[in-house]
Amino acid sequence: MRSSATIKVMTVLLSLFVVVMVAYQVYYHFNEKRDTVEAELYTYNDNVTARGVFVRDENVITYSGDGVLEYNYADASKVSVGSTVANVYASEEDILNVNRIEQLENRIAELERAEQPGTTDYIQPESLKSQIDAKYKLLISASIDNDFDTVKKYESEISQIMSIYNLVTNATDSYDSVIASLKKELKDLKKSVKKPKEKIDASETGYFVSYADGYEAILNKEKCVNLNKQQIVDIIEGNDSVAKPPNSAGKLLKDYSCKILMVIDNDERVVSGIELKAMLSASKETYNVYVESVKDAGDGQSIVILTCDSLDSALVSERVQRIELVFDDYTGLKVPREAIRFNSKKEKGVYVILGQDVQFKKIDIVYEGEDYVLSKNTSNEDYLLLYDQILLEAVKNGNSE
Incomplete structure (x- = not known):
């Protein structure tokens, strides 16, 4: 028992x-408490960012100053001498009526094209639907980019295709009554609309911009090279009491090139005579720029003068814009320097925790920072992999101390 x-x-x-x-x-x-950090992807770029002053050879366009302006050209558009860049109306209501007349004329033309013989005979609904979907995606993309001229273009194209689609699918038999109604509205509106009080014509061939800020008479591409650091900073910070020219309707740029003045911290990568890539805060585009000169400005800073031979609405949107000089990007797995070790073969790497085991993995350094390095992201299991747990503690005989 x-x-x-x-x-x-x-x-x-x-x-x-x-x-x-x-x-x-x-x-x-x-x-178990172990001091670790997860291997994550990290991108480092060593770009130079500063605000710059855009300088061109510009002539201000003036008018009587009485009335409301309706522009006929988008900013950065090329115009010929004698072209009417804007009309002056007595009120905003007149401008709204003019725009409505244009909308009515476009809509009537769309519906009449949709009803033309042969337009709907050989078109399949699936084909039209695919076109609508494709145009809609392009419209959304243009909208995100604030490209309103392109948005307007795709809106018109989608409206045209949908008009045809309605006829093909028998959603409507005819647009005759709609066209008749629109034509009546158009006729009545044309009777009431007033003609422009004044037309503003281009005095020379150039590139049109719809604003003037007062620097047109002060800055040009020849004078700007003599500006000192404080003068450039005053323009950037808006410390100059420069008044906008009276009765200005915009300006004409003599050509498409410009100079860009920047004050940056000294950087050995920015030297005279080289080409760089640049980006603006107002655009997703990347522009080619040429470093015309780099002058010492004291206090560890330099005056940099760039030239740019591109022209679009973003480049003329403001006198002062934030500019990013683009250098190489480096992407890899971020590794703290304190975690780097050497194995018996003198190979550089880190120890990682795999379950209960501690294993040495090599690293392939693509960039070295002050307190970290970036290791190439690879699928080779002998090397550090994404999401590995990097051990920060010292390791002895395969065990953390």
Whole structure:
């Protein structure tokens, strides 16, 4: 009996011991405190960003100053001498009526094209639907980019295709009554609309911009090279009391090139005679710029003069814009310098935790920062992989100390 009781007690104790050991292992696995960091993708770019002053050879366009302006050209559009760049109306209502007349004329033309013989004879609804979907995606993209001229273009194209689609699918039999109604509205509107009080014509061939800020008579491409650091900073910060020219309707740029004046911290990568890539905060485009000169401005700074032979609405949107000079980007797995170790083969790498094991993995450095490096992102398991747990502690004989 005693023997049986003893066996029972020993069995219970052994079972308890096993349970305790398993519990301990589970607890140890999930609660062991090790100083680690996860290997994550990181992109570093060492670009230079500063505000710049855009300088061109510009002539201000003026008018009587009485009335409301309706522009006929988008900014950065090329115009010929004698072209009417804007009309002057007595009120905004007149401008709204003129725009409504244009909308009515376009809509009538769309519906009449849709009803032309042969337009709907050989077109399948699926083909039209695919066209609508494709145009809609392009419209959304243009809208995100704030490219409103392109948005307007795709809106018109979608409207035209949908008009045809309605006829093909028998959603409507005819647009005759709609066209008649629109033509009546158009006729009545033309009777009431007033002609422009004044037309503003281009005095020379150039590139049109719809604003003037007062620097047109002060800055030009010849004078700007002599500006000192403080003068450039005053323009950037708006410290100059430069008044806008009275009765200005915009300006004409003599050509498409410009100079850009920047004050930056000294950077050995920015030297005279090289070409760089530049980006603006107002655009997703990348522009080619040429470093015309770099002058020491004192206090660890330089005056940089760039030239740019591109022209679009973003480049003329403001006199002062934030500019980013683009250099190489580096992408890789971010590794703290304190985690870098060498194995017995003198290979550079890190120790990572894999379950209960500690394993050495090599790193392939693509960029070195001050307190970290970037290792090439690879699928080779001998090297550090994405999401590996990098051990920051010192390791001895394959175990963390």
